[in-house]
Amino acid sequence: MKLPPLDPTDPAGLDDLLTEDEKEIRSAVRQVLDASVEPYIAEWFEQGSIPDIRSLTRELGSLGVLGMHLEGYGCAGMSATEYGVACLEIEATDSGLRSLVSVQGSLAMFAIWRWGSEEQKQQWLPGMAAGELIGCFGLTEPDAGSDPSSLTTRARRDGSDWILDGRKLWISNAPFADVAVVWAQTDEGIRGFIVPADTPGFSAPEIKHKLSLRASATGELVLDGVRLPDSAVFPEVRGLKGPLACLNEARFGIVWGALGAARSSLEVARTYAKDRVQFGKPIAAFQLTQQKLVNMSLEYTKGYLLALHLGRRKDAGKLRPEQVSLGKLNNVREALEICRTARTILGANGISLEYPVIRHQNNLESVLTYEGTVEMHTLVLGQVLTGESAFR
Template structure:
């Protein structure tokens, strides 16, 4: 019997491989990127995995401690240049997000919000004085930032934001509120977006400023290893130099969201990969009817389909990363990545849970934690429906928002 026919008939066993080894995708990466990925994977293995189930259970993670450790290895704002930032490639940053979210979506969110939202806004739109004041200590994890765009009544429609900033002499006075703001309860500084007579503008707001209060959002069923809050701005007086000088109009905060969405394209794959690893490990050791359940055709069909979708999502993320490194990545392309990869990741998580059976709901395994977290990832930085409309607009030339 030939090797091929033996394999088809199930008579010849072969060594197991990791899901992302199926297409030898590592061969697409330069050695430097693989080394960066290995550093982050080791950090997640030693610092996150042993504790994250408990963080999730109690609804609290040591955000400040993690920020310092992440800053020490250059993870915060790692794709930015100067001011203490690592200046890594977009692909390397994506791989880091993948490994972080393989630990937990909330942990990756900490890094994304710090680097791709708060730090990026200051790096891209801030004055030199603002960059020097904030970025080095944020890159080191000494200061934690948050990004205030979403409001209680204005999520997918930020153009309708109610937060206002008015001039009072040379000062600015901000009033309003922001909701579902990652890192807000522990943040030292917030980038707040507000409507002015000149359009939407961004402000760097120290959280200790009089009139600023942050309230932790409790009783979450998702992203429990992440700090999420509401920010209230009660006639907050800021000096003129708090304004981000080159951020004018809604395009500025949306460009920051594009940065964060790119990290999600990779990060969601990490959650999916961790679920698939768990399901394969479980299926090869769990026996029913006298054999491992991994040896049954229905289980292998599930595993094969999930592995195929994981490869496709990885290739999409890598393509987008290379476009980003070439400076040609467009927002609608990021929407394709987020829509596909998060949608597939949550489907993989749910399918893996079925392979684990009743154990799939146990905190002993990470699968349902990942699935619950991905419910938030599916919604934040643009819902699936919003990304469908972004893609639809590019395909048709017609905007369907609000219609």
């Protein structure tokens, strides 16, 4: 039997590992992004905003990618692997866009879906799945990042109501969110609250002057005597298991998403190297350039196999948080190195927004540290390997 030629964009034949449904989802997401986002994303990054965010979220809702791995309440009910494949395609366009989808579906929506009352789910999830309502997730504070147990936002009872005071920082989607999931200290431990954005005392000023994730709105959450009814609190969950379960969902999407930025940069570098002529021949003909391309392709392939393995484990109900840390640590770190290497192949053109490489590289500098820094995921895995905790 004569074997078909190798595809230079997929030399390991990774495509054979996907089901037809997974391939169809990939194609559907790619088609929408190519038409609605790709022609404009560099401009959005440069100007630091998405002009018509509501139109975009509604289109993403129609596509079914908002909370796509959740069941019921207007959510698509797709598998974890299908969600991962979608995240890869979204981040191949831009990490900021994947952040919007992750925060909406894997943080805000998942928190309500997993921990909310039936009334809370019915009130918020259908509109969020459709992209009509936008959510954000308030955990990080000015002095509480990697150590969420030290958060100082406080909720106290006042009769049958709750009063919230505090600040959250570096909150994606905050400036245009309709609803915020806010985690606060109480006399009963850390609890989660659903805060409508129009509640008196609540504001979400935008953080400006970012050089990363510029096509993603980031802000503070300011809670100044915010009064909420008892129906706004998640009824049962107490302690850090509430927010940490949500973070684990988001990290899974990052395991896949970072590969999208890597794939985009790798393919641009490969094509550029074939076209760029120096010393009378394409730079792709030089050994050092080929070494760079091979190493990039090798690390992408290994990262993809890891993401797919973790996706299959998640779909089988066997995925542990420590395994998500393994995927996040490896795939973001290697994706960033792929983008940096691709930048060297493009030379001076690598810093131009005419190509996506520097945009992906800058974005991944944020992805490297949000949802758990390299240090935190290293210590998680170090504890697995040694049985010793080195966090304190």
